[in-house]
Amino acid sequence: MSKDKTPVTQAVRVLREHGVAFTPHLYAYEEKGGTTVSARELGVDEHCVIKTLVMEDEQKKPLIVLMHGDREVGTGMLAKQIGVKKVSPCDPKTADKHSGYQVGGTSPFGTRHAMPVYMEASIAELGTIYINGGKRGFLVAISPADLLRVLKPTLVNAAA
Numbered sequence: 565m566s567k568d569k570t571p572v573t574q575a576v577r578v579l580r581e582h583g584v585a586f587t588p589h590l591y592a593y594e595e596k597g598g599t600t601v602s603a604r605e606l607g608v609d610e611h612c613v614i615k616t617l618v619m620e621d622e623q624k625k626p627l628i629v630l631m632h633g634d635r636e637v638g639t640g641m642l643a644k645q646i647g648v649k650k651v652s653p654c655d656p657k658t659a660d661k662h663s664g665y666q667v668g669g670t671s672p673f674g675t676r677h678a679m680p681v682y683m684e685a686s687i688a689e690l691g692t693i694y695i696n697g698g699k700r701g702f703l704v705a706i707s708p709a710d711l712l713r714v715l716k717p718t719l720v721n722a723a724a
Contacts, residue, residue, distance in 0.1 A: 570588040571702055573698030574671075574675075574698055575665075575671035577674060579704065586705060590701055593701030598615070600633070603694075612690055614694065616628060616695065618653070619652060619654060626654060626679045628681045630672060630687060630717065631687075641721070642682065665699075669696060674698065681716075685719040688719065690708055692706070
């Protein structure tokens with residue numbers, strides 16, 4: 565893929581700024597297709613496709629959760645681990661407002677507002693991960709070590 569076809573999103577700018585080596589992957593986005601579609605389109609294991617979820621605690625404080633594409637977030641487990649009463653997904657409009665991205669194209673890199681990032685611990689054990697590049701139908705392949713270095717997420721065990 566030629567460089568001029570790579571969308572220059574805020575996420576791409578952050579990756580470049582931090583010297584993160586990444587491979588861009590564009591695919592045909594399907595509404596509500598999620599990681600099942602992106603994994604199929606890229607021909608990769610859905611477990612390696614990482615979804616970026618904007619959630620909030622009981623005080624409406626936003627947070628980002630990074631989870632394997634083939635797993636769900638156990639919100640009760642997560643709440644207990646991060647010391648809040650409850651965690652729930654933000655509605656799409658609120659998520660868009662916090663992240664600056666459109667749901668389906670949310671990247672944890674370059675969000676509009678800084679939010680704490682929580683990552684399922686087993687993601688760090690993968691060789692390569694595919695994570696949203698800040699636009700629907702656009703994932704970037706990166707090393708989990710680079711994600712850890714740039715985002716400094718809190719590791720959790722909240723996969724359900």
